[in-house]
Amino acid sequence: MAEYPAPIPQIFDRALIRARQRRAARLGTATVLLDRVAEDFAERLGAVLRRFDLAVDLGTPGAAIGNALARLDSVGTIIRATTVFDDGPRGEKVNLLAADEEALPFRDASLDLVVSALALQFVNDLPGALVQIRRALKPDGLFLAALIGGESLNELRQAFAAAESEIEGGVSPRVAPFVDVRALGDLLARAGFALPVTDSDRYTLRYATPFDLMHDLRRMGATNALFARRRVPLRRATLMRMAEIYHERFADADGRVRATFEIVWLSGWAPHPDQQQPLKPGSAQARLADALGTREISAGEKSGP
Numbered sequence: 001m002a003e004y005p006a007p008i009p010q011i012f013d014r015a016l017i018r019a020r021q022r023r024a025a026r027l028g029t030a031t032v033l034l035d036r037v038a039e040d041f042a043e044r045l046g047a048v049l050r051r052f053d054l055a056v057d058l059g060t061p062g063a064a065i066g067n068a069l070a071r072l073d074s075v076g077t078i079i080r081a082t083t084v085f086d087d088g089p090r091g092e093k094v095n096l097l098a099a100d101e102e103a104l105p106f107r108d109a110s111l112d113l114v115v116s117a118l119a120l121q122f123v124n125d126l127p128g129a130l131v132q133i134r135r136a137l138k139p140d141g142l143f144l145a146a147l148i149g150g151e152s153l154n155e156l157r158q159a160f161a162a163a164e165s166e167i168e169g170g171v172s173p174r175v176a177p178f179v180d181v182r183a184l185g186d187l188l189a190r191a192g193f194a195l196p197v198t199d200s201d202r203y204t205l206r207y208a209t210p211f212d213l214m215h216d217l218r219r220m221g222a223t224n225a226l227f228a229r230r231r232v233p234l235r236r237a238t239l240m241r242m243a244e245i246y247h248e249r250f251a252d253a254d255g256r257v258r259a260t261f262e263i264v265w266l267s268g269w270a271p272h273p274d275q276q277q278p279l280k281p282g283s284a285q286a287r288l289a290d291a292l293g294t295r296e297i298s299a300g301e302k303s304g305p
Contacts, residue, residue, distance in 0.1 A: 008125045014102070017122050021061055021084045021221035029062040030219035033261055036203055037117050037146050038064035044144060044265075045072060045115075052113035052142070056081050058133070059101040059119030061221055066094050075113065081105075084221075101129055106136040109270075113137075116145040118220075118263075130191035140272035143193065148222075149200055149262030150180045155250040156213065156259065163242035167235065181264045193268025200264045206256045210246040213259045 053076040057066050069075050070093050081099035099105050101123050114133050123129050133143050164170060181200045188196035207213045251257050
């Protein structure tokens with residue numbers, strides 16, 4: 001009997017995500033977080049001493065990343081691959097292409113650079129998307145992405161959970177299960193990337209009220225799109241109690257509330273024979289103990305007092 005691959009779990013309602021991103025574009029995308037990420041993108045790419053003739057900005061909402069790439073002399077033609085056509089950059093250097101992060105239209109070994117900001121955390125099949133990106137890159141092509149990480153919006157999670165438990169006697173999923181930085185390095189390696197690197201940054205944004213934070217999330221297209229979300233309207237009593245708890249636990253002395261965002265960075269290169277390779281085990285020509293000026297202790301020997 002033929003074996004078929006297991007179906008991909010549908011955690012996110014992708015159609016709803018696209019609808020909310022279009023709404024965010026009409027409202028005017030909130031850019032404070034994207035602007036900070038765009039600065040880091042420019043800095044990280046500026047440290048890479050090579051030229052990328054053809055780059056793809058994959059799924060990034062808004063114009064911040066496209067504008068940052070367009071200002072770099074090391075980047076040539078840029079394709080913004082997106083399902084939301086907003087007022088982002090376009091013209092001689094930047095072109096628009098309708099494309100979904102889960103079904104890339106690029107032929108194998110055709111791209112020099114793929115970047116993505118605050119988009120891939122909403123992909124149902126992240127391992128599959130990474131494989132497609134790696135295949136689309138030319139040998140020694142670079143992938144660089146920023147995703148919203150698992151420590152993001154902890155304040156909002158806690159406030160909602162406490163309010164729902166108190167008012168409604170239970171808790172429903174309201175904030176997405178974002179990716180964990182420790183798992184991403186393994187995903188990059190499994191997708192076939194060479195020299196995979198992951199790290200994370202934390203940003204703390206401050207708002208006058210929790211409702212201002214929720215308004216910004218709506219303008220980011222990042223409100224609840226889980227398939228497992230509760231399908232009934234949020235009760236006003238629960239919402240107001242959430243705001244009270246948020247202020248009680250996470251307000252600064254001036255009354256403004258904090259919202260934490262963890263940004264997980266990942267990068268990897270499409271394999272190429274000229275890339276640096278790790279040494280084979282046992283091939284070292286010098287001992288670490290000699291370099292440290294200490295005595296090596298074997299596995300069966302006990303250290304002295």
